[in-house]
Amino acid sequence: MSPESRSQAIAAAIILFCAGLVIYFLPTIVLWIGSFSPALAVIVGVCLLMCFFGIFWLRARHQRSRKP
Template sequence: MRPETRSAAIAAAVILVGAVVVIYFLPSLVLWIGQYSPALAFVVGAVLLLGFFWIFWLRARYQRRR
């Protein structure tokens, strides 16, 4: 396996594991925050879900420049 292929595989694995952890704990986190402020719970949920796509967008921009 070439070094750049290994690096891409490791990066994808880290992003995937991070996304699975966030999505697994997201409902309980949003419900817990929603006890204090429903609007804040919405914002936190939206930021965490959009963050997943933002990371892939940033990675694509970085790869396009390289």
């Protein structure tokens, strides 16, 4: 395994672990916020889920710009 691919695998594992934690606690977070405002709970839930995809999109975009 080359150092570059090892770095990529570690970064992906960290991102997936953090995203897994957020997704695991997402129902609790949304229900807690929903007790104050249901609309805000929907917005927070959507934002947290979109951040998961946004991180990978930004990472792919950064890697494309680094290639010669």
